[in-house]
Amino acid sequence: MPQRESTVASHVSEVELERQQYRRRQDLQSVVTSVISTIVLAVLVVTLLKMSPGWSRVQESFFSAKYFVSSFPEVLKGLWLNVEVLFFAVFGVGILGTLLAVMRISRSPILFPLRALAQIYTTVMRGIPMIVVLYLIGFGIPGLGIFGRIPASVLGTIAVIMTYSAYVAEVLRAGFQDVHPSQRASARSLGLTSGQTMRMIIIPQALRKVAPALMNDFIAMQKDVGLISVLGAVDAVRAAQIQVASTYNFTPYVVASVLFIIMSVPFILLNDWYSARLRARELSGGTV
Numbered sequence: 673m674p675q676r677e678s679t680v681a682s683h684v685s686e687v688e689l690e691r692q693q694y695r696r697r698q699d700l701q702s703v704v705t706s707v708i709s710t711i712v713l714a715v716l717v718v719t720l721l722k723m724s725p726g727w728s729r730v731q732e733s734f735f736s737a738k739y740f741v742s743s744f745p746e747v748l749k750g751l752w753l754n755v756e757v758l759f760f761a762v763f764g765v766g767i768l769g770t771l772l773a774v775m776r777i778s779r780s781p782i783l784f785p786l787r788a789l790a791q792i793y794t795t796v797m798r799g800i801p802m803i804v805v806l807y808l809i810g811f812g813i814p815g816l817g818i819f820g821r822i823p824a825s826v827l828g829t830i831a832v833i834m835t836y837s838a839y840v841a842e843v844l845r846a847g848f849q850d851v852h853p854s855q856r857a858s859a860r861s862l863g864l865t866s867g868q869t870m871r872m873i874i875i876p877q878a879l880r881k882v883a884p885a886l887m888n889d890f891i892a893m894q895k896d897v898g899l900i901s902v903l904g905a906v907d908a909v910r911a912a913q914i915q916v917a918s919t920y921n922f923t924p925y926v927v928a929s930v931l932f933i934i935m936s937v938p939f940i941l942l943n944d945w946y947s948a949r950l951r952a953r954e955l956s957g958g959t960v
Contacts, residue, residue: 734923740927743924746914753905758893772790777845793838797837805831851877
C-alpha cells in the first residue's frame with residue numbers, strides 16, 4: 673500500500689513538472705512575441721515619421737537638443753511650483769472630499785441640508801471644466817476685493833481642490849457604501865458609536881477598496897496642476913511658454929512634458945502593482 677501511494681505521488685509530481693515547463697514555455701513565448709511586436713511597431717512609426725515631408729521641420733521645432741538643454745533649468749524651476757501646489761492640493765482634496773462623502777452617506781434628518789448641499793456641490797463641480805473653474809476662482813475671488821492681493825498659485829490650488837474634491841468624494845462614497853452593512857451592525861453591537869464605527873471600521877475598509885481609483889485621481893491631478901499657468905503662475909508650463917516666446921522653438925513644451933511624465937510614472941506603476949495585488953487577493957479568496 674505505501675509503495676502504491678509513493679507511485680501515485682511520483683506520477684502527480686511528474687505531471688506538475690510538465691505543467692510548470694509548459695507554463696514557462698508559454699511565458700517565454702509571450703515575452704518574445706511582445707518584444708518582437710514592439711520593435712516592429714517602433715520601426716514602423718520611426719520610418720513613417722522620417723518619410724513625412726515635414727519631418728525635418730518638426731524635428732527642428734520640437735526636438736532640438738540645443739533648446740532642450742537651454743530651457744531645461746527654467747522649466748525644472750517652474751516644476752517645483754507645480755509640486756508645491758500638488759502637495760497642498762492633495763491634503764485639501766483629501767479633507768474636503770472625505771467630508772463631502774460622509775455628508776453624502778449620512779442619513780440623519782438634521783444633516784439633510786448638508787447632504788443636499790454636498791450632492792449639489794459634487795454634481796456641479798464635476799460638470800464644470802477644470803480650466804473654467806480656474807478662471808472663475810482666479811479672477812472672481814480677487815474681484816471681490818476682500819482678501820487683497822492673492823498669489824496666482826494659491827488661487828490655482830483652491831481651484832484644484834474644489835474640482836478634485838468632488839471626484840474624490842464620489843469615489844469615497846462608493847467605497848463607503850460598498851462595505852457590507854453587517855460590518856456597521858457588528859461594530860454598533862460591540863458598543864462603538866457611529867463616529868467610531870465610521871473612523872475605525874468603515875473608512876479603513878473603504879480606502880482599501882477604492883485605493884486604485886483614488887490613485888488614478890491623484891495621477892490626473894498631477895497633470896492638471898499645470899493648468900494654473902492660465903492665471904499667470906510661473907510653473908513648468910508657463911516657463912516653457914516664456915522660453916517658446918523668446919526662441920520661437922517648441923522644444924520647451926517637450927521638456928515640460930518629459931518632466932511631468934517622470935513625475936507621474938512612479939505613481940502609475942504603483943497603481944498598476946496595487947491593482948494587480950488586489951485582483952490576486954480576490955481570486956485567491958483573501959480579504960481585499
